Amino acid sequence: MNIITAAQTKDADRHTIETEPIASVDLMERAANAFVTAFIPLYPDSNTSILICCGTGNNGGDGLAIARLLQAHGYDAITVWVVRFANSERDDFTANFARLHNTPIRITEFFPGDKLPDIDQTVIIDALLGSGLNKPLTGDWLRLVKHINGVPGRKVAVDVPTGLRADGIIPDTEYALYAHDVISFQRPKLSFFFPESAKAIERFHVVDIGLDESYIERLPTDFRLITRDDIQRIYRNRLPFSHKGTYGHALLIAGNTRTMGAALLCCGASVYSGAGLTSACIPPAGLAALNTCHPEVMYCPEEDLAEIWGTFDAVGIGPGLGQREKLLTACLGYSAKPMVIDADAITLLAREPSLMEKLPTPCILTPHMKEFDRLFGTHSSWWDRLRTAREQAEARHIVLVLKNRYTFIVMPDGSVYINPTGNPAMASGGMGDVLTGMLTSFLAQGYPPQEAAILACYLHGTAGDQLAANGMAVVPAGKLIRMIPLAIGNRGGFS
Ligand SMILES: NC(=O)C1=CN([C@@H]2O[C@H](COP(=O)(O)OP(=O)(O)OC[C@H]3O[C@@H](n4cnc5c(N)ncnc54)[C@H](O)[C@@H]3O)[C@@H](O)[C@H]2O)[C@@H](O)CC1
Ligand SMILES: Nc1ncnc2c1ncn2[C@@H]1O[C@H](COP(=O)(O)OP(=O)(O)O)[C@@H](O)[C@H]1O
Numbered sequence: 001m002n003i004i005t006a007a008q009t010k011d012a013d014r015h016t017i018e019t020e021p022i023a024s025v026d027l028m029e030r031a032a033n034a035f036v037t038a039f040i041p042l043y044p045d046s047n048t049s050i051l052i053c054c055g056t057g058n059n060g061g062d063g064l065a066i067a068r069l070l071q072a073h074g075y076d077a078i079t080v081w082v083v084r085f086a087n088s089e090r091d092d093f094t095a096n097f098a099r100l101h102n103t104p105i106r107i108t109e110f111f112p113g114d115k116l117p118d119i120d121q122t123v124i125i126d127a128l129l130g131s132g133l134n135k136p137l138t139g140d141w142l143r144l145v146k147h148i149n150g151v152p153g154r155k156v157a158v159d160v161p162t163g164l165r166a167d168g169i170i171p172d173t174e175y176a177l178y179a180h181d182v183i184s185f186q187r188p189k190l191s192f193f194f195p196e197s198a199k200a201i202e203r204f205h206v207v208d209i210g211l212d213e214s215y216i217e218r219l220p221t222d223f224r225l226i227t228r229d230d231i232q233r234i235y236r237n238r239l240p241f242s243h244k245g246t247y248g249h250a251l252l253i254a255g256n257t258r259t260m261g262a263a264l265l266c267c268g269a270s271v272y273s274g275a276g277l278t279s280a281c282i283p284p285a286g287l288a289a290l291n292t293c294h295p296e297v298m299y300c301p302e303e304d305l306a307e308i309w310g311t312f313d314a315v316g317i318g319p320g321l322g323q324r325e326k327l328l329t330a331c332l333g334y335s336a337k338p339m340v341i342d343a344d345a346i347t348l349l350a351r352e353p354s355l356m357e358k359l360p361t362p363c364i365l366t367p368h369m370k371e372f373d374r375l376f377g378t379h380s381s382w383w384d385r386l387r388t389a390r391e392q393a394e395a396r397h398i399v400l401v402l403k404n405r406y407t408f409i410v411m412p413d414g415s416v417y418i419n420p421t422g423n424p425a426m427a428s429g430g431m432g433d434v435l436t437g438m439l440t441s442f443l444a445q446g447y448p449p450q451e452a453a454i455l456a457c458y459l460h461g462t463a464g465d466q467l468a469a470n471g472m473a474v475v476p477a478g479k480l481i482r483m484i485p486l487a488i489g490n491r492g493g494f495s
């Protein structure tokens, strides 16, 4: 699914108005209806007192239409504030302002410098500014948003929280309204996927307002959101006459005295993700544990690596490896194989940059933020970090899996796939080791690195999401492994 910029959304808006055709005020009505349909299940009590704060642009026009539609749905404790801090108004705002006069809804207007009354409503709908934001909030706008943020009611933003840019860098210095819920039109905005948006968004929902989808999908963009459709398209069913040889041999090089568990987790994840065979190159001290936890996994002694390297279809190296630089150097010297490089192996690359020149093709690097900055230098924002990731992936022809709440998968052509699955119950040690096992397993099964990365990240997250939905407030990595086959069986979706 394409993620588009605010400017492209305007373009899709204009295109839909011209070609459907539909009057822009009717499109606004459709957007407001979609908002209301999503809002009602979130706040079903029609006695809820609601304040709707509207600017005089199209976002404000949406707010006025939402006020009227909610009132028609029986919400009868609605107050509207119209904030006239700008000296112009949009036509669709004007039309909806006129329509509101036929309802019993109370409207109060505010002008620059006006004192702002106390807010005691339970829900505050933010329709002040949307994707039209083009500069930081200052003056009366800033005062108003701070006033709203200071009251205890739940805030629900229309399309985008006021003050948050829809795309591009999100400077720390820019103030925004904090929305418990954002109900966003047609597409999530690119900024929603950046950790910096946490100051403005608790959770977001996306509603279809009927813009021309085929037009949007043709718009040029470097950003795509992975959906379940992608998983269904990419995943290959296991065939009737297939056997273990059909699904490849994964080798995991991992583990050390204090971090043997990392090796066990990635080996287990490889087995449960479907590799025909999984071998572990671990310190011998881990053998008893390996055979107890995952008897399916074979052992490959370090001294045999050079000799049997040719028998593996993919290699994952790094989880719990420790500072074993010689081992990594040796592996990068053997014949090129699809490889996943994670954790301690990334730290070793950072320490010995010449090794970066020896990465095989294809190769997937899976840094979290700290590992990424160790490798490529510190970054002051995620936007900058992502720019570096795109440059590096292109220059080195590698896939960079930049792990986070929304993991960015950066492809060798510089395009970025955003993974929406996963949840905070998964924020515990060993989760990345599981991802490495999954990636290596899919590479061993013959998936190209781009597809392996999409499958592994999405299914890793859905397995965790399903466990969280079953009531697990914390999802340990070992538990998640057992869920992978079901996540695959359901092709990434549980209903
Ligand atoms: N295709 C879509 O997605 C649709 C979008 N609609 C709505 O239209 C909104 C965009 O509307 P507009 O383009 O009118 O813009 P907004 O309503 O977001 O903003 C109004 C105007 O405020 C000014 N402004 C921007 N930043 C400011 C700041 N920091 N301080 C003071 N003034 C500032 C700008 O000149 C801007 O045009 C969307 O967020 C959405 O709510 C809907 O009406 C229907 C269709
Ligand atoms: N809050 C969260 N939401 C979604 N995914 C998460 C969250 N916390 C962690 N994860 C996922 O768990 C993994 C953690 O990886 P990493 O930090 O390398 O863990 P470890 O080093 O302990 O194995 C990543 O794939 C990340 O996307």
Ligand SMILES: [K+]
Pocket (backbone or CB within 6 Å): 059, 126, 127, 128, 129, 130, 157, 158, 159, 160, 161, 162
């Ligand atoms: K808004």
